Amino acid sequence: MKLVFAGTPEPALPALEALIASRHEVAAVVTRPDAPSGRGRKLVASPVAQLAEQHGIEVLRPERPRDPEFLERLTQLAPDCCPVVAYGALLPKAALEIPRHGWVNLHFSLLPAWRGAAPVQHAVLAGDEVTGASTFEIEQGLDTGPVYGTVTEVVRPGDTSGDLLERLSRSGARLLVATMDGIEEGRLSPRPQPADGVSLAPKISVEDARVDWSTPALRVDRVVRGCSPAPGAWTLFRGERLKLGPVRLAAGRSELAPGEIAVNKNTVRVGTGSHEIELGEVQPQGKKRMQAGDWARGSRLEPGERLG
Template identity: 75%
Template sequence: MRLVFAGTPEAALPALDALLASDRHEVVAVVTRPDAVAGRGRKLLASPVAERAAEAGIEVLKPARPRDEDFLTRLREIAPDCCPVVAYGALLPKVALDVPAHGWVNLHFSLLPAWRGAAPVQHAVMAGDEVTGASTFLIEQGLDSGPVYGVITEEIRPTDTSGDLLTRLSHSGARLLAATLDGIGSGELVARPQPAEGVTLAPKITVEDAAVDWTAPALRVDRVIRGCTPAPGAWTLTGGERLKLGPVTLAPDRTDLAPGELSVAKNTVHVGTGSHAVLLGDVQPQGKKAMPAAAWARGTRLPAGSRLG
């Protein structure tokens, strides 16, 4: 099949690479979000998908909005059989959905109908799910509600960050997407409606959502931090400034600390929660690089009784 691939971040690259390597399909163009300002230099940068497509010599389309007439005209000229989608980042209007004969097929990183929305991996980690996965489905006007072609499952490990889990899912999901397109192309695969039960939503995690509530139980604190790593990054306040937090370790033997209370030793920093303490890992003060919590505590010279939050 002739394919136009839609995607933007690094997590979409394994799927794009798998389709570029396929001998059953031809990726003739990619659709991605417009260049955006990023990095310390605040330079205008192309998306990872745009860069990979340029390396492969493939046409790159960067519509400000997928309903822009110039984009729709070019899409009709290309006349793709199908448009696979991985984390594109914009809602597709019906006029665009109607262009390819086999529609737009999305690789979504959850076991639908669970965790429909922009941040399924982060929400799965934060909710303490033990198993998640990826689904391929035909995009329709509803939010991730279209009929499903296939699924794969993935165990969520106790120390997984959302970044760890997304990396694994992006590779296993790439194989699922390629197999799905093979089945669509051969006519052997039929999408089946999602069940009405079990729908949960996964809206984008904001910076405010990533603030750690030290009055919550330690297990909840651990899940929030892992779910927000690497983005948007869990944080707390110290001395009126934000302190970014890396993953922590549960310390059930320490029940002597109040929520947010710090206990600093030579090589360790414990923080109290609503249940028992956690051991801080790496932290990152504003304007500085990440460092071990003990090094931060020594450099900050925290007074006795200091608290976070």
């Protein structure tokens, strides 16, 4: 089939690479416009745009997918299907009607669970033991379209959302290619999502990533892992923001008050609403990431000092 791929960030790259290597033709890609990046705030092409250009594939960067110029070019390309991975913009009805097999989205959850922008983060935050990816036909609702296929993935105890997304982006890429094959061969038809089991996964805000030390240690661990690498879990120390890398759960009930810090050699422990946790890497405001022991020594902690 002739495909026009839509995607923007790095997690979309395995799918684009797999489609380029498949029997299908990737005639063009659609991605978000170049965005400012780095200290110089220079305009930088999206990861999907950069990969497409390396392969000599036409890149479309509409400000809005409803722009007449974009819709006209998409009509000229006449794709059979438009696979999508994390494009980042809502598609209007006029665009959805152009490819004869529609737009097929690779979504990183087992729909109808975790519809929305941050399914992997919410799976980790909720403590899900199993998640996965789904391919479905895009319609006007939020991730409500009928499903072509799924693949499952076990959530490992130490997984950050970044770890889990990396695995899902690769297994999901294989699922997306298999979905394109099945559509072309006429042996795949999408099935409506069940009415039960719907959950929503809105974008995680910076405030959502703030650690509440009065909650149980298990919740603290999930927040830190679920918000890593983005937007990054954080707390306050002496009035300034301190970012937190993955933590370790300590054995036994906490003898420390919630947020209270204790240092023993290279171990930095913090009290929670249940067990103590051990800090791994931290990043003080305006500084590089470092081991918690190095941070604690440099901070010259006073007895009874707290985070939060």
